[in-house]
Amino acid sequence: MNPPASTPNVSVDVHDLRKSFRGQEVLKGINLSIAPGEIFVIMGPSGSGKSVLLKHIIGLQEADSGEILIQGQSVATPGIRDQFRMAMVFQSGALLTSLSVGENVGIYLSEHRLQPPAEIARIVAAKLDAVGLKGLEDRMPNELSGGMQKRVAIARALVIDPQLILFDEPTSELDPLMAVVVGEEILKLKTLTQATSIVVTHDRHLAFGIADRMAMIAGGEILLVGAPAAFKDNADPRIHDFIYAELPMSQTASKRADPNPSNL
Amino acid sequence: MVLFWRTLRVLPLAWHQRRKVLDQLFEIGNGSLLMVCILSLFIGGVLALQTGPVLVERGLSSVLGGMVGLSMCKELAPVLLAILIAGRSGSAMSAEIGSMRVYEEIDALRTMNIDPVSYLVLPRMLAIAVALPTLVLFAIPVGWLGGAVVSAMNNQIAVSFNAFFQDLRQVVDAGDVLNGVFKSFVFALAIGVISCHQGLITRDGPRGIGRSVTKAVVNSIVCILILDYFLTRVLLYIQK
Numbered sequence: 492m493n494p495p496a497s498t499p500n501v502s503v504d505v506h507d508l509r510k511s512f513r514g515q516e517v518l519k520g521i522n523l524s525i526a527p528g529e530i531f532v533i534m535g536p537s538g539s540g541k542s543v544l545l546k547h548i549i550g551l552q553e554a555d556s557g558e559i560l561i562q563g564q565s566v567a568t569p570g571i572r573d574q575f576r577m578a579m580v581f582q583s584g585a586l587l588t589s590l591s592v593g594e595n596v597g598i599y600l601s602e603h604r605l606q607p608p609a610e611i612a613r614i615v616a617a618k619l620d621a622v623g624l625k626g627l628e629d630r631m632p633n634e635l636s637g638g639m640q641k642r643v644a645i646a647r648a649l650v651i652d653p654q655l656i657l658f659d660e661p662t663s664e665l666d667p668l669m670a671v672v673v674g675e676e677i678l679k680l681k682t683l684t685q686a687t688s689i690v691v692t693h694d695r696h697l698a699f700g701i702a703d704r705m706a707m708i709a710g711g712e713i714l715l716v717g718a719p720a721a722f723k724d725n726a727d728p729r730i731h732d733f734i735y736a737e738l739p740m741s742q743t744a745s746k747r748a749d750p751n752p753s754n755l
Numbered sequence: 756m757v758l759f760w761r762t763l764r765v766l767p768l769a770w771h772q773r774r775k776v777l778d779q780l781f782e783i784g785n786g787s788l789l790m791v792c793i794l795s796l797f798i799g800g801v802l803a804l805q806t807g808p809v810l811v812e813r814g815l816s817s818v819l820g821g822m823v824g825l826s827m828c829k830e831l832a833p834v835l836l837a838i839l840i841a842g843r844s845g846s847a848m849s850a851e852i853g854s855m856r857v858y859e860e861i862d863a864l865r866t867m868n869i870d871p872v873s874y875l876v877l878p879r880m881l882a883i884a885v886a887l888p889t890l891v892l893f894a895i896p897v898g899w900l901g902g903a904v905v906s907a908m909n910n911q912i913a914v915s916f917n918a919f920f921q922d923l924r925q926v927v928d929a930g931d932v933l934n935g936v937f938k939s940f941v942f943a944l945a946i947g948v949i950s951c952h953q954g955l956i957t958r959d960g961p962r963g964i965g966r967s968v969t970k971a972v973v974n975s976i977v978c979i980l981i982l983d984y985f986l987t988r989v990l991l992y993i994q995k
Contacts, residue, residue: 551862572868585863587855599867602874604771651867 499685500527501562501575501654503548508557510543517543519711520557525704527562530681530688532702534695534722536733540711541691542582545657548689549579561655575655578648582660584640586632586647592619593628596646618646621683622676638669645676649684656680658690662697674700695734699723707733758872758955759948762880765873772878779882783844787890790843791836795894798831799823799901807905807912819912820919821926823902828927828935832894834983837942840887841975845950848879849971852954853964861955871955880947887943888936895932899923930994938986945982946975 503525510518517540525531535541546552548559550566559566561575586595597615600606606614612628619625622642632640641661648656658677662670674697677688692698698705699719707714707722707730714730715722722734769776802823810819852875855861861871899920906914953971957963 546862549866551865572866577866579863579866581859581863583859585859587860587863588858589851598869602867602869647867 498527498562499654500687502527502560503531503655503687503689504560504563505544505548506558506560508544508547508559509555510540510547510552511555517711518547518554521708521711521713523706523713523716525687525689527687528681528685529703530677530690530701532690532692532698532705533708534692534698534705534733535708536693539708541693541708542659544708545579545659545689545691549577549657576651576653577655577657578651578653579657580641580644580648580659580661582663584632584637584644586640586643588632590632591628592624592630592632592635592643595632595643596628596650598647599650614650615646618649619643621649621679622646623672636669637664638666638672641665641673642676645673645680649680653684653686655687655689656684658688658692660692660694661690662692662694670694670697673697677701709733758876758952759944761872762876762948765870765877768873769877769881772873772881775874775878776881779878780886782847783840783882784886784889787840787843787886788893791839791890791894792897794835794839795827795832795898796901798835799827799898799903800905802826802831802898803902803905803912804909807909807914811912811914816912816914817918817922818926819906819914820903820922823906823919824899824923824927825931827898827902828895828932829938830935830983830987832891832898833935833939833942834979836891836894837887837939837946837979838976840883840890840943841946841950841979842972844883844886845946845971845975846968848883848947848950849954849957849967850964852876852951853957853967856955856957857960857964876947876951876955879951880944883943883947884940887946888939891936891939892932895935934990934994937990938983941982941986942979945978949975949978 503523505521505523508518508521509516521544533541533544543552547554548566550571553567561571561577564571564574587598590598593612593615596618597611600611600614615628616625619627622645624639624642624646632643635643661673661677665673677690678701680686681688690701702719704717705719705722706716709729714727715725722730725731803819806822807819810816810822855875864871864874903916903919906912906919907916950971953967953974957967
């Protein structure tokens, strides 16, 4: 299987990436350069092409044109996954519902026959412990909450000992407290594995909480790449509106209380 | 055909997937056994009921056992059981793989460098390729029994158990049974490939899963009936 890791992380370069679905261009010439070991957050509104970009980086989708390089090698190269250990935490968790939590976490090791069963059990227990889910090996995924499923998915990714780990909307469908827990897990991973992390999200709190650098994508185009501070000060209304948009809670509540619909 | 070829290429990994093969074997084989026996009993019975009186009327009651015996093992058991398994197990295969596709479980496997063909398709193909011929081996004698019971109990036919099986033994040999078993093996491969393929190409959410299941069953049945004709031609030619 995979050769021993020479580096704990890899660089990712995206050059002029274009993708269309049924004539509609979803990615319009994306250019990005992600340094080894950094947490890079791709932020943007729903439907802006973030998840599609992520699936291209991990090689689940093929680009119409352009190139993605992992440590200088094209992701389209046959056997690229044998050369670099990459993992992805899906928006839905994508746990195999027919397998127990322990089997899900250990599937990479068992399917590639990298360790004997007893050692796999030990590694699985350690990884579950690392994400705060100690002792849940025998539970089935549908017995877990959304947040726990996400953390199992993170544990499954950790088993690969990844050099590159991708997160697709890791806090979607989670309550704010659980979103914080997942955000902390991502930060913990950086010190634990030193892997390069690419996080796709529309959660502004998560993005500013964990990012070393960020990119804002809208309508299939990169609007800005830079440190989190550069986004807070940016005057581009598309960026400003996304970052500072708030529902005027008190005003809305008072309007709801108003019995006259014409005032709404 | 591409999926079939890819499955053949990962055949050496079968031993590693033995637990999944056994699970599927239990699901397809054990889960269908009772239904298969009931179906075959009544198929044999109906065959005797429909043809018996006509044969008796023409003084051909002595050929009833052979006719029911040959029809069961060469045509009815393999074809009808294949259709039953396409509906029962083929649909389950395409639904399960289809939902894994829709809910990104297959994408998750691919990101872990696990080939969905060896992990999902191979165990199902092996299981159905073993289960369907085995079920046919069960179904054939049960069908004969159904024919014999009806022949003996129906007043219009009144062919005894002994007479029925004596004629059957004279007409049917092991080659005829193997003929049906071989056909069912080919049908099993067709059901497996079609159902797994439909599952793997599922898209558009739960509605897509429904579409895949329907296509898997319909395409399998059409394929079984077309294959049956050509297999019969080839096997008749070989038997000459």
